[in-house]
Amino acid sequence: MKFSKRMNHLHGSDIRAILKMTEQPGMISFAGGMPAPELFPIxxxxxxxxxxxxxxxxxxxxxxxxxxxxxxxxxxxxxxxxxxxxxxxxxxxxxxxxxxxxxxxxxxxxxxxxxxxxxxxxxxxxxxxxxxxxxxxxxxxxxxxxxxxxxxxxxxxxxxxxxxxxxxxxxxxxxxxxxxxxxxxxxxxxxxxxxxxxxxxxxxxxxxxxxxxxxxxxxxxxxxxxxxxxxxxxxxxxxxxxxxxxxxxxxxxxxxxxxxxxxxxxxxxxxxxxxxxxxxxFDLDENIEKMKDVYRNRRDLMLEIIEREFPKEVSFKKPRGGLFIWVELPTTVNAREILKKSLEKGVAFVPGGSFYPNGGHENALRLNFSNMLDEKIREGIPRLAAVIREFL
The missing domain is CATH 3.40.640.10 (Type I PLP-dependent aspartate aminotransferase-like (Major domain))
Structure with a gap:
C-alpha cells in the first residue's frame, strides 16, 4: 500500500498517546488541556x-x-x-x-x-x-x-x-x-x-x-x-x-x-x-465566571503544593489565566524519562519537548490544573515531586 509523501511528515500526537494511558484506573492526569466536566451546564x-x-x-x-x-x-x-x-x-x-x-x-x-x-x-x-x-x-x-x-x-x-x-x-x-x-x-x-x-x-x-x-x-x-x-x-x-x-x-x-x-x-x-x-x-458569562472561580482555586492549590514539594532547582511561573503551569527542570534532566517513572506512580503530564517543533528542550513539562479535583491535585503533585527528586 503506497501512501502520499505528506504522510512522511506526520506522526501521532504525544498528548493523545499520553491520554490513552490516563484511561487506566486510578491514573491522575495533569496531561490534557481539558476543562472540568463537572462544570459543563448539562x-x-x-x-x-x-x-x-x-x-x-x-x-x-x-x-x-x-x-x-x-x-x-x-x-x-x-x-x-x-x-x-x-x-x-x-x-x-x-x-x-x-x-x-x-x-x-x-x-x-x-x-x-x-x-x-x-x-x-x-x-x-x-x-x-x-x-x-x-x-x-x-x-x-x-x-x-x-x-x-x-x-x-x-x-x-x-x-x-x-x-x-x-x-x-x-x-x-x-x-x-x-x-x-x-x-x-x-x-x-x-x-x-x-x-x-x-x-x-x-x-x-x-x-x-x-x-x-x-x-x-x-x-x-x-x-x-x-x-x-x-x-x-x-x-x-x-x-x-x-x-x-x-x-x-x-x-x-x-x-x-x-x-x-x-x-x-x-x-x-x-x-x-x-x-x-x-x-x-442562558447566561454563558455567568457559567464562565463559575469556571474561573474553580480554575483559579485549582491553579493556586497546585502552585502552593509545587512551591512546597518541588526541588529548588525547578522553576515555574504563576499564569494569570488559562489552563497550564509550565515547569522547567535543570538542563541535565529529561522530562520524558521522568514521565515513564511518573506513569508508574499513577501521574501523567506532557513533556515540554513536545512543544518545540524542531526538537530539543527536553528539560520542561506542562501541567494542567483545570481537570482534576482538589483531592487529586493534593495527591498527584507530591507523587510527581518525589519522582523529580529521584532524578535530581
Missing part, C-alpha cells in the same frame, strides 16, 4: 437541545451553509467586540469544527512545501501537527514572559525568505501560560504590516482571565486585514460540540469558505443551533 444544554428539536427539528438535522448558522455568527460578532475589542460583521465569521480546523485551514490556504512558519518558542503542538501536512519549515522566535522578542522577530524576517505566516497564542499561551504585553501586541502588528505577512491569532483561553482585565486582541490592532483570529467554545462551554470560529477580512474569508467546503461542507448544524439557543436562553 441541564441547560439539555433544555436547549430539546427546544432546538421541538422548534426547528427538521432544519437542525439538515445540511446548512458552509459559513455557519447566521444567528450564531451574529452572537459571536457581539462577543468579539465585547470581549476581544474588535469589530467583525457576521459575514467575516466562519464556524469551524473546533479552532483546530481553523489552524488546519490556515495551513491549506497559505503554505506550500518549504514555506516558513514563525512561532513562539515553545508553542502549541496541535498547530505543528496541522501545519506539517503542508511540509513547511518552522522557525522558533525567541520568547520571554512578555511574548515574542521583537528584535529577534525582525532579525528573522530580514534574513529569511518564504515566511508565509506567524502563528501566536497571545493570551495564556499553551504550553507556558504566558500572556503578551500590550506593547508587544502593537509591535507585532507594526512589524507584520511592513512585511505583508498573515498573523494567525489562536485565542481559546482569553476569557479565562483570573486576575486583571482581558487584554485587547492582536486583531484589534490590525489595520491591514492581516490577522486571522481563531476562537472556540471548547474551553468556555464544552469541547464535545467542536464549535470554533475563524474571523478574517472579506478577501481572506472567501478563501477560508472554499477551503472548508472541500474539507467537511459545514460544521454540525445541530450543535451550532444548540450553542446559539443556549446563549439565547
Amino acid at each position: 441541564e441547560e444544554i439539555k433544555a436547549a437541545s430539546v427546544q432546538v428539536l421541538t422548534d426547528h427539528g427538521k432544519q437542525s438535522l439538515q445540511y446548512t451553509t458552509t459559513e455557519g448558522f447566521l444567528p450564531l455568527r451574529e452572537q459571536i460578532a457581539q462577543r468579539m467586540l465585547a470581549k476581544f475589542s474588535v469589530s467583525y460583521s457576521p459575514q467575516d465569521i466562519l464556524i469551524t469544527s473546533g479552532s483546530q480546523q481553523g489552524i488546519e485551514l490556515s495551513g491549506k490556504l497559505f503554505l506550500d512545501d518549504e514555506d516558513v512558519v514563525l512561532c513562539e518558542s515553545p508553542s502549541f503542538l496541535g498547530a505543528f501537527q496541522a501545519f506539517r501536512v503542508y511540509n513547511p519549515r518552522f522557525i522558533e522566535v525567541p520568547t520571554d514572559d512578555q511574548g515574542m522578542i521583537m528584535e529577534e522577530l525582525t532579525r528573522i524576517l530580514e534574513t529569511t525568505d518564504r515566511v508565509k505566516l506567524i502563528y501566536v497564542i497571545p493570551d495564556f499561551q499553551n504550553p507556558t501560560g504566558r500572556s503578551w504585553s500590550i506593547a508587544r501586541r502593537k509591535a507585532l502588528m507594526e512589524i507584520a504590516g511592513r512585511y505583508d505577512i498573515v498573523v494567525v491569532e489562536d485565542n481559546p483561553y482569553g476569557e479565562l482571565t483570573y486576575e486583571g482585565e482581558m487584554l485587547p486582541s492582536l486583531a484589534s490592532f490590525d489595520r491591514k486585514g492581516q490577522v486571522v483570529f481563531l476562537g472556540s467554545f471548547s474551553k468556555v462551554l464544552c469541547p464535545g460540540f467542536r464549535i470554533g470560529w475563524v474571523c478574517a477580512s472579506p478577501q481572506l474569508m472567501e478563501k477560508y469558505v472554499v477551503a472548508k467546503q472541500a474539507a467537511d461542507t459545514h460544521t454540525s448544524t445541530f450543535c451550532q443551533r444548540i450553542v446559539h439557543t443556549y446563549m439565547e436562553r
